[in-house]
Amino acid sequence: MPYPKDHKQRTRQAIVESACRLFRARGFEATSIEDIMVGCALTRGAFYAHFRSKAQLYQESMGHSAPQGDPWLDQLLAGPVGGEGPATPWSFLATDVASKQPEVRRAYAQALLHLREQLQRQVDPARDSDSAALASAAMIVGALAIGMSVDDPALRDSLADACRARARQLLEAQPEDRGGVEPSFFWSVATA
Amino acid sequence: MPYPKDHKQRTRQAIVESACRLFRARGFEATSIEDIMVGCALTRGAFYAHFRSKAQLYQESMGHSAPQGDPWLDQLLAGPVGGEGPATPWSFLATDVASKQPEVRRAYAQALLHLREQLQRQVDPARDSDSAALASAAMIVGALAIGMSVDDPALRDSLADACRARARQLLEAQPEDRGGVEPSFFWSVATA
DNA sequence: GTCTATATTGGGATAGAC
């Protein structure tokens, strides 16, 4: 028995990580199984020992990159948009919300509902938290999508900075106490 | 000569309109030439009498749907997001910013730069107009993208309403004169 | 200019050796 016990689990994990990288960078359609397997030094044939289909891998990759713990907001738009920051389900390309394959479309749609809920929890419930959550979700997804198409690094940084600031405004600033509000701890960490 | 003089121009136009409809609804990859031609009651074969490739048609469709005249902002997010409103280049799916085909990617990226410039012109230049323009561009693109994945019509309307209001806020409200500001004429028309 | 029929490519998925 030439393989250690956990070998299959490790290669499976390697496939998922390679897939996350490529799905974020290119989206579902533009990423081939060949690409994914080359990305972890294997061949096409080996893929189906681990997954039934590319769509199944996509769902799993979304789940895998779900942020853990409370300060998940730190990760959103941290680092330059479209850059090498940690993967979150929403940084998977907006490309895939309209995929032909229902499994893919549903996986993305579900992640969006989840994002909305989490954002909603950050807003003062006394106010119009739903509106703020929806608008900031749209801004976050849009920023990640646009960021991919921008070649100029300076412009990408401007975009990230602008959206970070404005999303923060939407989520926490009240119409009344606007101005000198301390940035919430959600945004204060690791925004370099 | 069984065809009138302008026959070719008219069918070409019909192809572009069918393509606009489908590119908006499904994106570039998920739309086949077959689909496009069926949409204007023709067959695959006829396509290449008008266009060299699907990518070329995409570029042309983007240009075709560029809003004309000054009150272009009326059209943005007018009607329910993801609905049947008039086509603008940015309502083409964010899908396509990461297309494998460089022509497609560039066409979308260029439209985005254009959107940014137009938004920038709407903001008071004395303030941080660049930040507001970038953030609202991201929100608009994100809203259009998310809207596609939402099945619930009520939620789609909420999304559209929220983003309309917040984008308007970003574009015109000053930190000082916030509150009772009259909606600008850009947004006052045809927002039903 | 538009049709039907076909060549060709890319990529998802399978078969069988090792």
Place this chain on the structure above:
DNA sequence: GTCTATCCCAATATAGAC
């Protein structure tokens, strides 16, 4: 479990009749 080789289908693009 992973490999190579192959099947298969969808979709772009072309050829030639009308």
